[in-house]
Amino acid sequence: MKKLKALIVMCLAAAMLVGCGSGTAATDTYVFSSELDIKNLDSSDADDGMSFNAMHACIDGLMGLDExxxxxxxxxxxxxVSDDQKTYTFHLRENANWANGDPVTADDFIYAWQRILKNNGNYAYMLGSDAASIKGVDEILAKMDSQQELTDADFxxxxxxxxxxxxxTLVVELTKPVSYFDELMTFPCYYPINQKFCEEKGDQYAKxxxxxxxxxxxIxxxxxxxxxxTFEKNEDYWNADAVKIQNxxxxxxxxxQTAATSFGSGETDFAPINSELVDKYKNDDSYVSFNEGYLFYLEINxxxxxxxxxKIRQAISMAIxxxxLANNILKDGSxxxxxxxxxxxxxxxSGSDFRDDAGNYDVTTYDLEKAQQLFAEGLKEIGKDSITxxxxxxxxxxxxxxxxEYLQNALTKLDGFNVEMVATTKxxxxxxxxxxxxxxxACTRWGPDYGDPTTYLNLLLDGNANNYGKYYSKEYEEIMAKVSTESDTTKRWQYMxxxxxxxxxxxxxxxxxxxxxxxxxxQKVSGLVHRPVGVPYTFTYVEKAE
Known part of the structure; x- marks a missing residue:
């Protein structure tokens, strides 16, 4: 019966979209296009923005976003929150239920958080001192790192x-105050999982x-x-009155290009476009540009x-x-x-942006002449005429x-710098x-999981799973330890x-x-919530005018 219902919903949605002129798609259906795929719907395993979008559409955590x-x-x-800011007591809604009728309980969160640790999920570290600082988690992570067997006592x-x-009622004890703890609770790795349902599905859960x-x-x-x-409105959702679209x-x-064409024919309500299409559409009333939140960077082995x-590293940076790149190649608001x-x-x-307080670094300023000078000095120091x-x-x-491609062209302008391109998949x-x-x-990127500088700074800590280049600095470790323990927010800001x-x-x-x-x-759509931190898009409040 459920399969039949789903099929009917899909057919209705498709029927409503066919033959619609530009901007005239059915008001109860919202169509969102993406270049990306949904890789995973398991909150203990997913680690990409599109999967987060899909999960957030159908699963609520302890905290969420308003319109x-x-x-x-x-x-x-x-x-x-306790006086020492280290114990949070969450009171769960009585009318919050799973789609199968089960109430959402504290045990659903406890099971999910323990499961991500047991499965060594990609975001397991965020339960420890790198983010949420939940009591006992660092000890569990340490045993995992040393490949020791976990016991019931650990959990x-x-x-x-x-x-x-x-x-x-869910009680969460922390090892230290975490000023952004409520924001963390909006992130998918902290979402609940219905244990009975999950275990019934086994290795097919969320696939x-x-x-x-x-x-x-x-749903x-x-x-x-x-x-x-495809999704349909959950009529039993605790906040169903806020949800205006049915599909x-x-x-x-x-x-x-396909997404833009679909948008022009009214089959799509939101269509990301690339730099090749920006000049064509930038004067269109439907064109929007905003900060996506990702930092693209080079990681050095x-x-x-x-x-x-x-000096060679400085030369690389100043040759870019x-x-x-941002204004003439990407042209997408980067x-x-x-x-x-x-x-x-x-x-x-005091309300100032971190970038304004920290300022800009000379090493990020383009200066090819200075870069060449530094590169030549670096080559002399390592006793080489060139590097590949x-x-x-x-x-x-x-x-x-x-x-x-841009970097290849930029770096090979340095005399003696040879680049071998290694194209692969993410x-x-x-x-x-x-x-x-x-x-x-490696050309890589990072999207902020929460709105604090440590979501980036922690990446370079010794032992962080994302420190693929294996950077280590005693000085850095020491100051980041101060960031981790400092309760004075002004001092902590300066440490960062x-x-x-x-x-x-x-x-x-x-x-x-x-x-x-x-x-x-x-332009007839309102209510799509975008944040450059955490889950990129929230669809709960989307509404389409007649």
Missing amino acids: DGNITGAIAESYD ENMGVSHPDGDNK SATNVLSNGAF MTDWQPNKQA LVMNLVQDP EKNTDLANN DRDD KAAAGFVPRELSVSP VRLTYGTDESPMDQMA QDRIYNKMKNGDFDI IDAEKIIMKDLPNIPVFEKGTSALEN
């Missing part, structure tokens, strides 16, 4: 529980529409990888003895004309990076290919080449500024640009 993008209660109706000591007989259980605004009705995912359609892995020379922590990420206790460097990038993570780049140290310089100065001097990662997005957006 203005502000943090608000979701499954948690309210919460209390019994984990700081998540509920009072006896009260499964609608298809029928194997995903919703407690959110929409997934169909998911065809590399093609399309949500995500067109996946859609070429920007510390084991490469040529690249270990700091970031403004030219901006030249001025440091490793991007703009619009976080504000100080492999530049690794994924061709399926636009605009990484444009970045790589999965191979990260999980094979970078993870195994099989690279010299000082920490960035260290890595911008050492240049283990060379920031290149902050990604923007250009898109065509139906």
Whole structure:
């Protein structure tokens, strides 16, 4: 019966979209196009923005976003914080239920958080001191790193529980105050999982529409990888009155030109476009551009003895004309990076942007003459006339290919600098080449998981799973330890500024640009929430005028 219902919804959605003129798609159906695919709907495993979009459409965490993008209660109706800021008590909504009728309980969160650790999920570290700082998690992660067997006692000591007989109250104990803890709770790795449903599905959990259980605004009705995912409104959602559309359609892995054509014929309400299409559409009333949140950068393999020379690293950085790349090649709202922590990420206790307080670094300023001088000095120091460097990038993570081609051209302008291009896929780049140290310089990117500079600064800590270049600095470790423990927010802010100065001097990662997005957006649509931090898009409040 459920399959039949899903099929009917899909057919209705398709029928409503056929034959619509530009901007006239059915008002109860919202169509969102993406160049990317949904890779995974398991909150203990997913690690990409499109998967987060899909999960967020059908699963609520403790906290969520209101129609203005502000943090608000979701499954948690309210919460209390202890005087020492280290114990959070969440009071779950009585009317928050899973689509199968089960209530959403504290045990659903406890199970999910323990499961991501047991499965060594990509974001398991975010439960520890690198982010949420939940009591007992660092000890679990340490045992995992040393390949020791975990026991029930390890998880019994984990700081998540509920009072006896009260499964609608979740108590979370932290090892230190975390000023952005409520924002963390909007991130997918902290979402709940219905244990009974998950274990019934086994290794098929979250791998298809029928194997995903919703407690959110929409219910997934169909998911065809590399093609399309469809959702219908969850009438039993605790906040159903806020949901105005009946159907949500995500067109996946859609070429920007195809998406733009579909938008022109009224078949798509939101169509991201690439730099090749910007000039064509930038004067259109439907054209929008905004900060996507990703920082694109170069990661240096510390084991490469040529690249270990700091002057050579400085030369690489100063040989890149970031403004030219952003404004004349990408043309999508991207901006030249001025440091490793991007703009619009976080504000100080006094309300200023981190980038404004930290300032710009000379090493990110284009100066080919200075770059050549530094490179020549670096070559002399390492006793070579030239070097050959492999530049690794994924061709399926636009605009990484444009970045790589631009860098090849820029770096080979340095006399004696040879570039060998290594084109691959994102999965191979990260999980094979970078993870195994099989690279010299990798074109990579990072999207902020939460609105604090540590979401970037932690990447270069010794032992961080994303520190693929194996950078280590005692000075950096010491100052980041102060960031981790300092309760005075003003002092902590300055420590983070000082920490960035260290890595911008050492240049283990060379920031290149902050990604923007250009898109065509139906002017009759309102309520799409976009944030450059965490889950990119929230569809709960989307509304289409007649």
